[in-house]
Amino acid sequence: MMTINIDGREIGPEQPPYIIAELSANHNGSIDTALKIIEEAKRAGADAIKLQTYRPDTITLNSDLPDFQITDGLWKGRTLYELYEWAHTPWEWHRTLFERARKLGISIFSSPFDTTAVDLLEDLGAPAYKIASFEAVDLPLIEYVARTGKPMIISTGMADCDEIQEAVDAARGAGCQQLAILQCVSGYPAPSEDYNLRTIPDMMGRFGLVTGLSDHTLDNTTAIASVALGANLIEKHFTLDRNGGGPDDSFSLEPTELTALCRDTKVAWRALGKVDYGRKSSEQGNVKFRRSLYFVKDMKEGDVITEDSVKSVRPGYGAAPKNLMNLIGVKLSRSVRKNTPVLQSDISG
Incomplete structure (x- = not known):
């Protein structure tokens, strides 16, 4: 330089x-x-x-x-x-x-x-x-x-x-x-x-x-x-x-x-600064205000995810909303509770 x-x-x-x-x-x-x-x-x-x-x-x-x-x-x-x-x-x-x-x-x-x-x-x-x-x-x-x-x-x-x-x-x-x-x-x-x-x-x-x-x-x-x-x-x-x-x-x-x-x-x-598209330190605490997928009903292991069982809401601790349609029809690999985030570990396959 x-x-x-x-x-x-x-x-x-x-x-x-x-x-x-x-x-x-x-x-x-x-x-x-x-x-x-x-x-x-x-x-x-x-x-x-x-x-x-x-x-x-x-x-x-x-x-x-x-x-x-x-x-x-x-x-x-x-x-x-x-x-x-x-x-x-x-x-x-x-x-x-x-x-x-x-x-x-x-x-x-x-x-x-x-x-x-x-x-x-x-x-x-x-x-x-x-x-x-x-x-x-x-x-x-x-x-x-x-x-x-x-x-x-x-x-x-x-x-x-x-x-x-x-x-x-x-x-x-x-x-x-x-x-x-x-x-x-x-x-x-x-x-x-x-x-x-x-x-x-x-x-x-x-x-x-x-x-x-x-x-x-x-x-x-x-x-x-x-x-x-x-x-x-x-x-x-x-x-x-x-x-x-x-x-x-x-x-x-x-x-x-x-x-x-x-x-x-x-x-x-x-x-x-520099070229940086990543999440910044001042943003880390604001994940709560980002949208993600949450279960809106209690479901058991083996139940099939339907459109009325998940919803895109805040906070942002679950799967990204872009994955919503890919989840429809997928079986749960474990039981889940209402108002909990959709996680990879919840899904079969």
Whole structure:
């Protein structure tokens, strides 16, 4: 089966969904808030907390030309540089955040946006890397990450099938042995109908990789539904307060919602189970409410069973009703009492 392993946690179809809480910009400039988010992610049951590692100068240019202006959406009115100056997680925080996560026992890794970010994360001993959707076309970055030998998760928002294949080939070609991809819609927030979750099993068949969902919808419905279609990883943005005013707060989960996501995706995964037409453990006590054949009169050994001597009723401890016509005309091999089940041992031959 397709699996990867992050920090000793196996991820794949035979394991519960791996839940990644995306801290992103939801610290809103406060390291104390960032530390609290890590604590709440652990309390909610997430498997990992994820950062984004960039500075404004490593992700864009300081320009106010039209190409760099954001003219609609959540961040309208800012330049790219202004947005990333506002949203970035200072590099000097990273060690403290990594140490806190490790102390709490929750995995921590990041999305690097250039090679210097990868170098920083390698110094911190990051156990895995996530390639953000908009960087899925940055094949040199993917190759640089692959050469670390760590597991890599590539988000595919905005990438077409050929671009996903190019990213996968770049990762594999540079030595990545543990690779996963995420179905993603790079809208903030994204409507659930844009997700086309039936793409997930197609991706699994097409690319042969551990596959999951990077979910930017406003609730957990899409993420839970994705588990039924085979998603092995779920990534959701996470904040302490959706009304906090930060760049990503408005489309992030709050602590009670992340707790529900961690719980409900596991319930959905367990419900998938296996192909099984047999009687389930929860049904064993309900045989009483199933129909079967019962004698409705006292009869002696050698008497012939007639239509008026047996009846299909509840409970289900006797012969199956489908056998009724086969029993008519058969002699009893022993005496039977009224209101007792028809058993094989009652019948001659």
